[in-house]
Amino acid sequence: MTSYKVILVDDEQWNRDLIRTFGQWEQLGLQIVGEAEDGEAALKLVEETRADIVITDMRMPGMDGVQLMEQMHVRFPAVRMIVISGYDDFNYMKQAIRYRAVDYLLKPIDPKELNTILQKCAADLAAATQSRALPLELSRAIASARQLLHRHFNELNLAGIEHVLELLKADLGEALAQPAHLERVVTDLLLALKDMMNANSLPDDERAAAGSEVFSTAGKAVDFIKEQYRHALEQLIASRKYKNKLNLEDVRQYIERHFAENLSLEQLAKAFFVSKEYLSKVFKQEFGRNLTDYILGLRMEKAKVWLLDEQLSIKAVAEMIGYEDVTYFYRVFKKHYGVAPGEMRKNREV
Structure with missing residues (x-):
């Protein structure tokens, strides 16, 4: 199982909080990489993050769910769409079917139904990208690393961050012989770092781009990630330590x-x-x-x-x-x- 990126689209924060809480993201190899309040913002996020799954409400100000599905069908046909609505409306269901949404769920959301369809999406994506699929054990190791990195970052613990990444390098081993695999790991951990920076009100400045040599070995990939986390942590420490x-x-x-x-x-x-x-x-x-x-x-x-x-x-x-x-x-x-x-x-x- 690899890690697939998910975007939540709903104009109401509590609805997004609910989906975030009910979803078994780590168990299913999924990661929420962004949230949007309307379809237009969602399209930008899909382009920026290369999301694999979009979970969207139907009724929203501006570009609504139907318009979003229409645009997604044209621009990002490989992205899986899950439609959630509080209205048992046949016309909405018809549009969801037309644009090949994976499923149509009604509010209040049933956690079992949500996770069943998330599992289906993950399985479909895995089948479609079998050549890039990561071993289950490695996918779990990456998910665990993200959690620990988040904790150590907030604690300003550089040694802890480096220790986690060294352990991850050992887990990568020879399982990631393909550069595409290492690229996926690096992308996931850099997206996690971006979330940490945003949560700490740090500017997301331009980081050094990863050249092709970064993905040639697990050691080079981890060293690159270490440098990005070290630089971000220095920014966070400076923003706090040197105030009067x-x-x-x-x-x-x-x-x-x-x-x-x-x-x-x-x-x-x-x-x-x-x-x-x-x-x-x-x-x-x-x-x-x-x-x-x-x-x-x-x-x-x-x-x-x-x-x-x-x-x-x-x-x-x-x-x-x-x-x-x-x-x-x-x-x-x-x-x-x-x-x-x-x-x-x-x-x-x-």
Whole structure:
């Protein structure tokens, strides 16, 4: 199984969040590489990222789903289209069939149906690109590497990044004898780096282009990736380390972007080059709450908003704010608001 690129297209953020949460991306060898709010932006993303799968809503401002499918059919016929709509409309279904969409799913999305069709897309793409397919074990190794690289990057841990890439080089071994295989690995990891830079408000400047020699051996490919990650990490460190004083607004924005992750005072202090004691003191002075309470409050606010949308299951809401244990989420939520998540949903005025 190789790693195929997916784009989500919907004008409503919560719908994209829902699909992102329900999809078994890593298990299926898939990676979300971009999101768009209308068809025109989606076309640009497909061209930029060379996406393999597009999951689109039908009703959107500007270029809607039907117009997008029409353009995709002409310009990118090999891309798999999955249509999702809240309207059980025969005309929409007819258009989906006309432009050979892989499937047409109705809201609220059934996670099993979504993953079944994603699995079908992945299988179709694998069959179509069999000569470039990566071994399953290697595909999993790359997915695992992306996760670890993301964590180490946010922790400013260059040694950790280099260690992960060295392990990946060992996994690549002789399995990637074809330059096309190495090119795919390099592209995937550079797209992951681009996402990390965007998440940390870093300019995505022009990086050195990979020449053909980069794809001649696993060692050269990994060395190239190392250099790109090292350069980006230096940018991130410089943007934080050499400021005259700690910018608490930067800390707050970082928490806003990563609240669903396992954030800790120690991790934040290290990332912003201050002591835990200092960060704890000035954060509470600025925002009136300690850091742990602030993160909890942010999670609960997000949960309350998403719970009011009945198309989201309580389990999905829990996962979207970082709680894998739904029972624990129930306890925390009830302690915070005085009512259980289900009661909050029933009584919108609470």
